[in-house]
Amino acid sequence: MSKPGAIAKAMSALKEDQLKALIEKAIKAKVSAADILAECRAGLGEVGERFNKGEYFISELMFAGEIMKDISAQLAPLLKKGPKPKARAGAKHIVMGTVRGDIHDIGKDIVVLMLRGAGYEVTDLGVDVKPEQFVAAVKKSGAFMIGMSVFLTTCCKALQDTSDALKAAGLREGVKIMIGGAAASDMVAERTGCDSYGATAVDAVALANAAAGK
Structure with missing residues (x-):
C-alpha cells in the first residue's frame, strides 16, 4: 500500500502515470474505491488552489479534469460493489x-x-x-x-x-x-x-x- 496522501500528491502534481500506478497498488491492497476517490478529490482540491495562485492555468485544469474522468471510470465498477463514497462532512x-x-x-x-x-x-x-x-x-x-x-x-x-x-x-x-x-x-x-x-x-x-x- 502506498503512503497516506501519496495518491492526492500525485493528483495535485498531475503525474498521471505515477497516479495510475498508485491506484493500481491501492486496489491490489484492498483499499476501498471510496477511499481512493476521496484522495483523488483532495488532490483535485490542491489543483484548484494552485490555479487560484496562478501556478496552474486553464490547460492544467482541463488535464486534471480528464485524469479525474478516467479515474472515475476505472473505479466505477468497484464503487458499485463496495461502500458508496460519503459526502464530505458539511459539504453543500x-x-x-x-x-x-x-x-x-x-x-x-x-x-x-x-x-x-x-x-x-x-x-x-x-x-x-x-x-x-x-x-x-x-x-x-x-x-x-x-x-x-x-x-x-x-x-x-x-x-x-x-x-x-x-x-x-x-x-x-x-x-x-x-x-x-x-x-x-x-x-x-x-x-x-x-x-x-x-x-x-x-x-x-x-x-x-x-x-x-x-
Whole structure:
C-alpha cells in the first residue's frame, strides 16, 4: 500500500502515470474505491488552489479534469460493489449544467472542477439541460445553488424558464442561481430572475462561498 496522501500528491502534481500506478497498488491492497476517490478529490482540491495562485492555468485544469474522468471510470465498477463514497462532512450541494439548446461545456467543466476542489458536492447535468431537469436534480440532491452556463444569446430565455420552473416547484426561495458563459452578464442575470453572474471559474467559487456563508 502506498503512503497516506501519496495518491492526492500525485493528483495535485498531475503525474498521471505515477497516479495510475498508485491506484493500481491501492486496489491490489484492498483499499476501498471510496477511499481512493476521496484522495483523488483532495488532490483535485490542491489543483484548484494552485490555479487560484496562478501556478496552474486553464490547460492544467482541463488535464486534471480528464485524469479525474478516467479515474472515475476505472473505479466505477468497484464503487458499485463496495461502500458508496460519503459526502464530505458539511459539504453543500450545487447543481451545474449548460442550458437548454446550448451544447458548449468547456467553461462549465472547469467550474465544476473548481467547485469540487473547493469542497462542494456537484451534480453535473451536462449540456442542453431542460428547466425540469434542473428542478428534478435540486429535489433529489437538496442543492442550495444551481449554476447555469450559457454561451449562445439565443439560449438566454432558458435562464428565465429555469428560474420560473424552480419558483413553480416551490424551490426558488431556497435555491440561489448563478450564471456564467459568453452570453451571460450581470444585466442578463437580473433580467432573467437569476441571483448572480460570474465571469470566471474563480468568480463562481467566490459566489458559491458567499451564498454558503463561507
